[in-house]
Amino acid sequence: MRVLVLSDIHANLAALDAVLADAEQFNWETVWCLGDTVSYGPEPNQCVTQIQLLGATAVVGNHDWAALGHMDIDKFNPEARRAVIWTRAQLSAESMTWLRNLPGQPLVRDAFTLTHGSPRNPVWEYVLYPATARANFDHFATPFCLVGHTHVPALYIWQKQVSSVRALSPAIDKALPLEDGWRVIMNPGSVGQPRDNDPRAAYAVLDTATRTWLSRRVAYPIEITQAHMRAVGLPERLINRLSFGW
Numbered sequence: 001m002r003v004l005v006l007s008d009i010h011a012n013l014a015a016l017d018a019v020l021a022d023a024e025q026f027n028w029e030t031v032w033c034l035g036d037t038v039s040y041g042p043e044p045n046q047c048v049t050q051i052q053l054l055g056a057t058a059v060v061g062n063h064d065w066a067a068l069g070h071m072d073i074d075k076f077n078p079e080a081r082r083a084v085i086w087t088r089a090q091l092s093a094e095s096m097t098w099l100r101n102l103p104g105q106p107l108v109r110d111a112f113t114l115t116h117g118s119p120r121n122p123v124w125e126y127v128l129y130p131a132t133a134r135a136n137f138d139h140f141a142t143p144f145c146l147v148g149h150t151h152v153p154a155l156y157i158w159q160k161q162v163s164s165v166r167a168l169s170p171a172i173d174k175a176l177p178l179e180d181g182w183r184v185i186m187n188p189g190s191v192g193q194p195r196d197n198d199p200r201a202a203y204a205v206l207d208t209a210t211r212t213w214l215s216r217r218v219a220y221p222i223e224i225t226q227a228h229m230r231a232v233g234l235p236e237r238l239i240n241r242l243s244f245g246w
């Protein structure tokens with residue numbers, strides 16, 4: 001099965017549309033969405049609707065939770081807090097219902113565990129280093145785990161013969177075979193707010209039959225998202241960062 005793997009869309013419809021157009025060539029059969037569909041960007045309801053229409057299997061992210069009012073937003077920085085408060089006021093009853101029904105615990109699909117942050121702390125933990133990845137391999141039973149949350153595409157590979165975990169920045173457009181004997185934590189990067197100094201939208205295509213992972217980047221009209229953000233008064237810092245991917 002070919003899976004379109006999306007994460008951290010963050011209410012950026014122009015980025016999501018560009019990703020979906022680019023991904024058509026891969027004839028994907030299903031969509032996995034790793035959370036943070038809303039907040040930061042200007043189109044929360046449209047992004048929720050699109051993900052619903054795709055019939056995606058989705059998990060909840062920390063921003064989704066915050067927008068629902070499920071957590072104390074004092075943990076967020078001031079701009080993120082403003083974005084969450086704005087998002088909360090925009091969400092339709094339908095979007096709220098969809099977000100509320102997203103699972104907060106990891107989902108298992110075949111050989112893959114799906115979560116937003118990490119398997120041991122699904123909503124909050126960032127898997128940014130091999131040591132964090134290593135600790136998390138004890139918290140899921142499948143060979144592979146898909147995470148989002150960091151907004152940085154990455155693979156953390158644990159070979160059973162070797163005790164250490166190595167990090168790999170996936171090459172764009174080069175299908176990586178997930179070899180027998182590997183356990184891997186993989187992150188497709190962020191559709192709507194990349195943070196690896198590449199402003200293009202990030203996503204991945206996973207083939208569960210041939211066991212390959214393909215990382216993709218796609219340019220989108222950033223200025224459209226920025227104009228919509230400015231029109232609704234979202235923080236300037238959040239608008240600017242999209243140009244640079246940080």
Ligand code: ZN
Nearest residue numbers: 008036063149
């Ligand atoms: Zn996020």
